[in-house]
Amino acid sequence: MKPSTAYLGDIALTAIAPLTWGxxxxxxxxxxxxxxxxxxxxxxxxxxxxxxxxxxRKLPQGIWWWRILxxxxxxxxxxxxxxxxxxxxxxxxxxxxxxxxxxxxxVLFSWLILQEKPxxxxxxxxxxxxxxxxxLVLGPSARLDPVGIFAALAGAATMGLGTVLVKHWSRPxxxxxxxxxxxxxxxxxxxxxxxxxxGPFATLTPTNLQALIYLGTVGTGFAYLLWFRGIGKLSASAxxxxxLLSPVMATLLGFLWLHQxxxxxxxxxxxxxxxxxxxxxxxxxxRQPAPxxxxxxxxxxxxxxxxx
Numbered sequence: 500m501k502p503s504t505a506y507l508g509d510i511a512l513t514a515i516a517p518l519t520w521g522x523x524x525x526x527x528x529x530x531x532x533x534x535x536x537x538x539x540x541x542x543x544x545x546x547x548x549x550x551x552x553x554x555x556r557k558l559p560q561g562i563w564w565w566r567i568l569x570x571x572x573x574x575x576x577x578x579x580x581x582x583x584x585x586x587x588x589x590x591x592x593x594x595x596x597x598x599x600x601x602x603x604x605x606v607l608f609s610w611l612i613l614q615e616k617p618x619x620x621x622x623x624x625x626x627x628x629x630x631x632x633x634x635l636v637l638g639p640s641a642r643l644d645p646v647g648i649f650a651a652l653a654g655a656a657t658m659g660l661g662t663v664l665v666k667h668w669s670r671p672x673x674x675x676x677x678x679x680x681x682x683x684x685x686x687x688x689x690x691x692x693x694x695x696x697x698g699p700f701a702t703l704t705p706t707n708l709q710a711l712i713y714l715g716t717v718g719t720g721f722a723y724l725l726w727f728r729g730i731g732k733l734s735a736s737a738x739x740x741x742x743l744l745s746p747v748m749a750t751l752l753g754f755l756w757l758h759q760x761x762x763x764x765x766x767x768x769x770x771x772x773x774x775x776x777x778x779x780x781x782x783x784x785x786r787q788p789a790p791x792x793x794x795x796x797x798x799x800x801x802x803x804x805x806x807x
Contacts, residue, residue, distance in 0.1 A: 506733075509732040512727025512729065513726065513738060513786065516722040516729070517726075517741055517742045517743070517745035519717060519722040520722055520748075521743045521744065521749040522718060522748060522749070522752060523582065523583075523718060523749075524749045524752075526713065529756070530706055531710050531711070532700050535697050535700060537689055537697055538690075538697050538700065539583075540576075540580045540582070540689055540693070541597050541686050543579065543686075543719045544685050545685075546719040548680075548720075549683055550682075551682070551720070552679045557672060557681075561670060568684055570661055570680075570684075571685040572685060573660055573661030573664065574661035574665070574723070575682055576684070576688040576689045577654075577685075578657045578658045579651050579689065581657060582650075582651075584647065585598070589647035595694065596692075598651045598745070599629045600652065600656075601626060601659045602743065602779065603622065604655060604739075605662055605739035608682050609666075609735050609736055612663050612664070613666060613667055613735065615735075618782040620778065620781065621782060624775050624782065625740070625775070625779075627775045628740065628771070628775035630768075630771060631767075632741070632743060632772060633768070634767055635750055635765050635768030658742075663761075665730045666730050670727075670731070674731070678723050678724045681723070681727075682723065701720045719756055737779060740780065743775060
């Protein structure tokens with residue numbers, strides 16, 4: 500069945516998030532102070548989260564306190580910390596390759612948590628996407644730091660589980676509020692740990708500050724807003740395949756910055772990646788159930804229950 504225009508639009512909007520995250524690697528290595536991955540992760544999430552939370556003046560209620568603690572930890576706090584550890588310790592391409600295992604993990608988590616039986620071809624497509632990323636970014640001189648590799652793999656698992664849980668627990672508030680909660684909790688969990696382990700920045704140049712502002716507003720607030728919106732509109736598996744676009748962007752920026760050219764093997768990798776992304780949307784496009792009515796916490800059960 501031919502996908503609707505609305506469905507294609509949802510895919511396009513959601514794809515902007517991983518494309519934006521793909522800029523993280525070059526921003527972290529070229530424009531941010533070295534040696535502070537946890538502090539950078541905290542500062543890209545907490546300020547924008549607090550600003551949005553104060554703007555909407557709505558806090559979680561009841562069961563959503565611990566759910567937001569889990570979601571904020573998985574999708575923001577732990578994931579961002581691991582992402583920056585990987586970004587600082589590995590070339591962007593190597594970190595991206597390890598993180599490309601996420602679609603496979605989301606298929607498994609969706610099967611276990613959402614009771615969604617994997618679509619036919621889901622595992623081969625996810626594996627093909629991983630192979631495509633490897634062809635795109637890995638070379639004979641790739642530096643395989645064990646701590647960085649572990650951080651990238653663990654980050655993929657963390658974000659994959661968080662993606663499925665967001666789908667499993669239908670959000671009780673508008674999208675901006677839901678995003679703000681997670682950004683605030685994730686950043687708040689990271690900040691004290693970062694200050695104890697790494698300490699504050701010794702210096703912060705105007706370039707460093709601009710990079711942090713970009714990561715906080717565009718690379719975090721805006722990108723996560725589109726990502727969580729996509730999880731609500733598409734299946735968790737379909738969203739996860741779009742994550743393969745992040746290392747494509749990371750590699751593209753690296754080549755543009757270093758004025759290098761793509762090799763034939765890398766072009767094959769790009770073709771495999773885009774094929775995996777397209778097939779991932781195709782096999783999951785007709786599996787998305789009709790969205791359930793957004794639940795309201797008990798105090799909000801009324802005609803004025805907030806809508807997205």
